[in-house]
Each structure stands twice: as C-alpha cells, then as structure tokens.
Amino acid sequence: MIKINKDSFIFDDIKEQYPYFYEASTILEDSCFFFKNVLTELKNIGLDYEYCEDICKKGFSLSDNNFGKYYENLHSLVLFSLEFLKLQVRLVKTGKYLYSSFKEVNRYVYNNPDRKLTGPWYMMALYFSQVFWVTHYNVNKFFLEEICKGNKEDGLILEAPSGTGLFISNFLSRNPSWYGTALDLSDSAIEFTRRMVDTFDISEQVGLCKHDFFKYVPSFKYDIVLCGEFLEHLEKPEVALDKLYSFVKDDGFVFLTVAVYASMIDHIYLYKSVEEVREQIKNVGFSIDKELVQNVFKNKGPEDSCTPINYSVIIRK
Amino acid sequence: MRMNNRKTVYNILSDVLDIDISLIDENTGPDNVESWDSFNALMLISEFEEKFKLSFTMKEVEHVNSVKDIIQVLKNKGVEFS
Numbered sequence: 001m002i003k004i005n006k007d008s009f010i011f012d013d014i015k016e017q018y019p020y021f022y023e024a025s026t027i028l029e030d031s032c033f034f035f036k037n038v039l040t041e042l043k044n045i046g047l048d049y050e051y052c053e054d055i056c057k058k059g060f061s062l063s064d065n066n067f068g069k070y071y072e073n074l075h076s077l078v079l080f081s082l083e084f085l086k087l088q089v090r091l092v093k094t095g096k097y098l099y100s101s102f103k104e105v106n107r108y109v110y111n112n113p114d115r116k117l118t119g120p121w122y123m124m125a126l127y128f129s130q131v132f133w134v135t136h137y138n139v140n141k142f143f144l145e146e147i148c149k150g151n152k153e154d155g156l157i158l159e160a161p162s163g164t165g166l167f168i169s170n171f172l173s174r175n176p177s178w179y180g181t182a183l184d185l186s187d188s189a190i191e192f193t194r195r196m197v198d199t200f201d202i203s204e205q206v207g208l209c210k211h212d213f214f215k216y217v218p219s220f221k222y223d224i225v226l227c228g229e230f231l232e233h234l235e236k237p238e239v240a241l242d243k244l245y246s247f248v249k250d251d252g253f254v255f256l257t258v259a260v261y262a263s264m265i266d267h268i269y270l271y272k273s274v275e276e277v278r279e280q281i282k283n284v285g286f287s288i289d290k291e292l293v294q295n296v297f298k299n300k301g302p303e304d305s306c307t308p309i310n311y312s313v314i315i316r317k
Numbered sequence: 318m319r320m321n322n323r324k325t326v327y328n329i330l331s332d333v334l335d336i337d338i339s340l341i342d343e344n345t346g347p348d349n350v351e352s353w354d355s356f357n358a359l360m361l362i363s364e365f366e367e368k369f370k371l372s373f374t375m376k377e378v379e380h381v382n383s384v385k386d387i388i389q390v391l392k393n394k395g396v397e398f399s
Contacts, residue, residue: 031379032379032380033346033347033358033381033382034347034354034355034358036347037347037354037355038355078379079375081355082359082375082378082379083375085355085356085358085359086359086362086363086378088356088359089356089359089360089362089363090363092360093363297354297356298354
C-alpha cells in the first residue's frame with residue numbers, strides 16, 4: 001500500500017521541476033531511514049537533476065506508467081540495499097561471501113522460487129540504484145563524461161553482460177551513428193535490455209544477443225567494450241578478462257566496473273582490495289588508462305582493504 | 318532478567334555505535350547519533366539476533382528508527398523488558 005505521511009522531504013525544493021525524481025526520492029526517504037542520509041549526500045554532491053529526472057521518468061515507463069508498480073520497483077531497491085548491508089555484516093564477521101561457486105548461486109539465488117529479488121525485480125533495483133546509490137550515480141557520471149563524449153563519428157560497441165542495458169543505451173543515444181551488441185545469458189537481463197533500448201528509442205542501433213559470454217566469438221572486434229560488475233560473479237575472473245581482451249580492437253578500450261569486498265548475494269569472487277583487480281587487469285595485457293575508486297562507506301579510504309569499494313576503470317591493450 | 322535485557326541492548330548499542338552508554342535512552346536513533354549509519358544499523362540487528370537467538374524480518378529492519386523501535390520488535394518476539 002502506498003502511504004506517505006511525512007510533512008517535508010529532502011528534495012521538496014525541486015518538486016515542481018523534477019516530479020518523477022521527486023516522487024522516487026520521497027518513496028525511498030519514507031521507506032527506510034538510511035535513505036535520508038543517502039539522499040542528503042546526493043543533494044550535497046550537486047546532482048545532475050535533468051539526468052536523474054530522465055532516468056526516473058524512464059523508470060516510470062519501465063513500470064508500465066503505473067504508480068503502484070513504480071512504488072514496488074523502487075521498493076525493490078530498499079530490499080536490495082538491506083540485503084547488501086546484512087550480507088556485508090556477515091562478510092565482516094566471517095571473511096567470506098555467502099556462496100563461493102556459480103553452482104550454489106544458480107541454485108539458491110537465481111533459481112530459488114521463494115526469492116523475490118530475482119529476474120525483473122533484481123533488474124529494477126539495479127536500475128534505480130544508478131541514481132539512488134551514490135557510488136553508482138558517480139559511476140554513471142564518470143561513464144557519461146569519459147566514455148560517451150568525444151568519440152569518432154561511428155563505431156561498434158559491445159556491452160557484455162548487458163545487465164539492465166543502461167550503459168549501452170546511454171552511449172548509443174548520445175552517439176547516434178554507432179551500433180552496438182548487448183550480450184547476456186540471462187532471459188530477464190535480455191528482456192530488460194530490450195525494454196530499455198525501446199525506452200531510449202535506440203532499437204535500430206542495437207542487436208540483442210542471448211549468449212554465453214565465455215562462448216561468444218564475434219566475427220569482428222569492437223571499438224568499445226562495456227563490462228559492468230561482472231568479474232565478482234565469477235569463479236575465475238581472469239578468464240573473463242582474457243575474453244574482454246579478445247573482444248576489443250587494438251586501438252579500442254574496455255570500460256570495466258568491479259565490486260571489491262562488497263557482499264551482494266550472488267558475488268562469489270572476493271576481491272579484498274582494488275590492487276588485486278589492477279594486478280589481474282595487467283596480467284592479461286591491459287594497461288590502465290583512467291580510474292574512479294569509490295569507497296561505499298564514508299569513514300574509509302579508497303585504497304583500504306576489506307571495505308566495500310566500487311572500482312571503475314578504462315583499460316586499453 | 319527484564320532489567321538485564323535492557324542493559325544488554327544498551328551495551329550492544331554502546332559497543333557497535335561507539336558511544337557512552339549514559340547517552341542512550343529510548344529516543345536514541347539515527348537522527349541523533351552520527352555513527353548509527355546504514356552499516357551499523359545492520360550490525361546492531363545482527364548482534365541482537367545473535368544475543369537473543371531470534372531474527373528480524375526485512376520489514377522490521379526497514380522500520381527500526383530508534384532504540385524504542387528495537388525494544389518493541391524484541392518485545393514482539395518474546396523478549397521481556399522492564
């Protein structure tokens with residue numbers, strides 16, 4: 001049931017200009033106490049309200065323009081966030097992720113009929129986190145500034161796995177003569193990406209490919225390859241880095257994001273520091289061009305070990 | 318026992334939030350304790366779950382905004398307080 005009682009909200013001052021973003025922020029602020037802190041932090045970093053409004057408006061469209069569904073989809077971000085925090089406490093206490101193999105995750109998470117946060121729910125939570133998690137918002141801004149601007153007239157881009165498809169959609173909508181491939185093995189990810197490219201009105205520019213990342217052998221190489229928060233879901237991330245190396249042209253680059261020491265339920269490879277990721281990147285032959293290192297919690301430094309870090313990096317051959 | 322349970326709750330709050338126990342009352346919460354952030358909130362829940370051998374639902378976790386709320390959830394689960 002939708003019931004919002006508060007007299008005032010953090011973003012009351014932009015209520016009229018950015019109604020979709022405002023509604024979303026009030027839902028989150030009212031749902032769980034810690035979103036008040038998150039929203040205050042977002043306000044203080046100087047949000048790009050136009051971008052946030054656009055993402056929330058598209059989120060409303062992805063919710064079939066239904067306010068009840070919009071509320072439920074936003075609430076999935078609350079559950080997603082609480083689950084992360086609960087598992088992060090467990091990680092601090094045990095030093096281990098809940099699962100360590102893909103087989104376990106497949107059984108207890110992806111194919112668990114009692115679990116709500118799978119498929120489209122998981123996708124919607126991930127989608128809204130791009131605006132309402134400070135680290136994800138900053139990654140998006142980094143992506144828009146560093147990857148989406150200043151490109152040659154046309155080219156080829158791959159997002160693998162595509163996940164929500166937000167990265168490739170943002171890119172192609174800003175680079176209208178480029179073409180892309182969105183690759184994912186998951187039915188729900190491919191379906192969500194299809195809806196995403198429709199919402200961005202770029203379906204003519206992108207091919208959807210339901211395929212195993214490790215068995216994918218494209219007939220050409222890409223100028224840009226996007227790979228968001230994938231390595232930590234694997235037992236052997238080095239193998240995926242090798243594949244990324246094979247996908248990209250010699251003068252191209254890869255945009256990679258990695259969750260370090262961050263206990264989402266389906267993370268199985270435990271990076272304890274950013275340095276471990278850098279070593280794997282260099283070991284397969286990439287060089288690091290530019291990076292964004294963000295600590296999830298405010299009281300830690302970005303190079304500290306055993307604390308959750310969101311690592312974004314542009315890597316080249 | 319009832320008095321001890323309140324003391325146990327306050328001791329856990331003091332340890333996790335790193336605040337003096339004398340500063341804690343039923344109105345203590347994330348609005349007036351800076352260290353009561355999202356991570357410590359879940360650390361508190363984890364400590365209460367271990368200490369009292371029970372578990373909080375996600376809905377209960379969402380709506381814990383003060384010591385009073387914590388005590389109410391624990392009472393609902395059969396923990397006695399004075």
